[in-house]
Amino acid sequence: xxxxxxxxxxxxxxxxxxxxxxxxxxxxxxxxxxxxxxxxxxxxxxxxxxxxxxxxxxxxxxxxxxxxxxxxxxxxxxxxxxxxxxxxxxxxxxxxxxxxxxxxxxxxxxxxxxxxxxxxxxxxxxxxxxxxxxxxxxxxxxxxxxxxxxxxxxxxxxxxxxxxxxxxxxxxxxxxxxxxxxxxxxxxxxxxxxxxxxxxxxxxxxxxxxxxxxxxxxxxxxxxxxxxxxxxxxxxxxxxxxxxxxxxxxxxxxxxxxxxxxxxxxxxxxxxxxxxx
Amino acid sequence: xxxxxxxxxxxxxxxxxxxxxxxxxxxxxxxxxxxxxxxxxxxxxxxxxxxxxxxxxxxxxxxxxxxxxxxxxxxxxxxxxxxxxxxxxxxxxxxxxxxxxxxxxxxxxxxxxxxxxxxxxxxxxxxxxxxxxxxxxxxxxxxxxxxxxxxxxxxxxxxxxxxxxxxxxxxxxxxxxxxxxxxxxxxxxxxxxxxxxxxxxxxxxxxxxxxxxxxxxxxxxxxxxxxxxxxxxxxxxxxxxxxxxxxxxxxxxxxxxxxxxxxxxxxxxxx
Numbered sequence: 001x002x003x004x005x006x007x008x009x010x011x012x013x014x015x016x017x018x019x020x021x022x023x024x025x026x027x028x029x030x031x032x033x034x035x036x037x038x039x040x041x042x043x044x045x046x047x048x049x050x051x052x053x054x055x056x057x058x059x060x061x062x063x064x065x066x067x068x069x070x071x072x073x074x075x076x077x078x079x080x081x082x083x084x085x086x087x088x089x090x091x092x093x094x095x096x097x098x099x100x101x102x103x104x105x106x107x108x109x110x111x112x113x114x115x116x117x118x119x120x121x122x123x124x125x126x127x128x129x130x131x132x133x134x135x136x137x138x139x140x141x142x143x144x145x146x147x148x149x150x151x152x153x154x155x156x157x158x159x160x161x162x163x164x165x166x167x168x169x170x171x172x173x174x175x176x177x178x179x180x181x182x183x184x185x186x187x188x189x190x191x192x193x194x195x196x197x198x199x200x201x202x203x204x205x206x207x208x209x210x211x212x213x214x215x216x217x218x219x220x221x222x223x224x225x226x227x228x229x230x231x232x233x234x235x236x237x238x239x240x241x242x243x244x245x246x247x248x249x250x251x252x253x254x255x256x257x258x259x260x261x262x263x264x265x266x267x268x269x270x271x272x273x274x275x276x277x
Numbered sequence: 278x279x280x281x282x283x284x285x286x287x288x289x290x291x292x293x294x295x296x297x298x299x300x301x302x303x304x305x306x307x308x309x310x311x312x313x314x315x316x317x318x319x320x321x322x323x324x325x326x327x328x329x330x331x332x333x334x335x336x337x338x339x340x341x342x343x344x345x346x347x348x349x350x351x352x353x354x355x356x357x358x359x360x361x362x363x364x365x366x367x368x369x370x371x372x373x374x375x376x377x378x379x380x381x382x383x384x385x386x387x388x389x390x391x392x393x394x395x396x397x398x399x400x401x402x403x404x405x406x407x408x409x410x411x412x413x414x415x416x417x418x419x420x421x422x423x424x425x426x427x428x429x430x431x432x433x434x435x436x437x438x439x440x441x442x443x444x445x446x447x448x449x450x451x452x453x454x455x456x457x458x459x460x461x462x463x464x465x466x467x468x469x470x471x472x473x474x475x476x477x478x479x480x481x482x483x484x485x486x487x488x489x490x491x492x493x494x495x496x497x498x499x500x501x502x503x504x505x506x507x508x509x510x511x512x513x514x515x516x517x518x519x520x521x522x523x524x525x526x527x528x529x530x531x532x533x534x535x536x537x538x539x540x541x542x543x544x545x546x547x548x
């Protein structure tokens with residue numbers, strides 16, 4: 001929009017409102033967080049972050065989020081594939097259901113998943129009673145809740161890409177004698193890879209900070225099933241603002257590092273692929 | 278669309294996908310509804326008209342009644358500025374606008390504790406004047422407003438960009454006042470996006486748990502919003518009552534989903 005003269009009114013008023021709104025609600029609180037963090041000495045950082053309880057909760061949060069994002073990637077790809085390519089009765093209903101994790105409040109999802117997967121729940125009875133797999137009040141429950149919150153990110157990122165794929169590429173592969181499996185792995189999946197990575201990355205980022213849906217099902221045993229956001233809340237309840245802030249910053253930093261690393265790997269892969277062409 | 282896969286494979290994939298969707302997403306919703314009514318209508322009605330539940334509902338509605346109009350008016354202003362003008366700091370504004378969505382709800386709550394808590398920036402100043410922000414209504418409103426901040430703006434911005442400024446420029450050229458432009462040109466064209474944004478924002482405001490939990494202090498009958506009240510009921514093993522309250526929130530969420538389908542189709546048609 002490099003129009004020489006913009007005749008529309010209201011720039012100064014709307015911009016003023018926007019800056020006051022974002023300034024008071026976003027800039028000032030973030031500045032308070034940064035100021036609090038900057039006030040920590042290296043020794044304090046080390047003391048807080050070397051606490052075994054902090055280490056195990058951060059490890060659990062990152063590990064469970066990564067596993068959940070991986071499961072979301074597989075299940076999300078399957079769902080997007082089926083919803084875009086195969087007509088079946090109830091397809092639009094299934095498509096609407098994908099948005100449920102966005103729509104249900106996290107506390108509702110938390111108590112529902114807990115009741116469903118507890119030892120006497122509809123599914124917990126089968127998993128724990130027959131297969132011996134404890135889900136609720138165990139690390140598996142954390143992964144389950146995080147998988148729940150991340151699923152729509154993968155499906156909704158993949159769907160438009162899948163719809164927009166050029167069918168001629170797959171037809172050509174089939175005409176040249178490729179099996180369906182070969183067509184999928186060699187022709188279709190490589191075209192989906194960037195969107196799949198974006199979706200799983202979003203699911204991971206969301207999972208690392210998730211609180212409401214996890215605290216009910218996790219059991220919250222320090223060192224075993226205590227996720228980092230819960231430890232932040234615990235520290236705040238003990239009025240340990242410094243401890244809570246340090247863990248929050250540490251978690252943010254580690255999660256960002258993972259995301260940057262994934263992006264970098266993807267870019268390197270793309271540029272390597274570019275060289276072969 | 279070519280479907281070279283054999284029929285058996287196709288149906289296996291459909292079956293697996295639906296099984297995953299059911300176990301992860303559909304069954305939890307069904308369970309909420311079934312558990313809520315497990316002891317019949319009267320028990321459900323009794324649970325949702327319980328004095329503490331009613332006060333939690335009132336509190337949640339009051340918080341949303343402040344947070345949603347604020348984010349709607351400011352969101353409209355932000356969308357107008359960002360969609361129709363190019364100015365310095367525009368990229369920064371866009372980043373700041375998206376920030377609340379990428380921050381953990383717990384950290385969102387922490388921000389306001391750091392600002393208003395006893396050891397926070399404004400804590401001592403507020404304490405001297407006996408103003409309660411944290412563990413009180415203002416804190417709940419701040420945390421909720423923060424978490425739902427970009428939802429209306431994020432709906433309106435792409436819509437304004439897609440609609441283009443031509444009609445508005447025509448109106449101004451023909452002598453419309455800024456006020457007439459807003460009420461007779463801009464708002465009617467944004468109508469459905471605005472409706473959807475407000476519904477989305479309200480649903481999120483009523484259902485927010487993590488951020489509100491941090492700033493609430495969980496004072497029963499005073500700072501327990503509906504989601505926090507569900508947590509209290511659940512922790513006291515009042516499962517049926519917890520699910521009855523949860524069924525109300527699920528309804529709000531489902532209405533949001535429905536609105537998305539209906540309004541999404543309308544916006545699509547309007548283009």
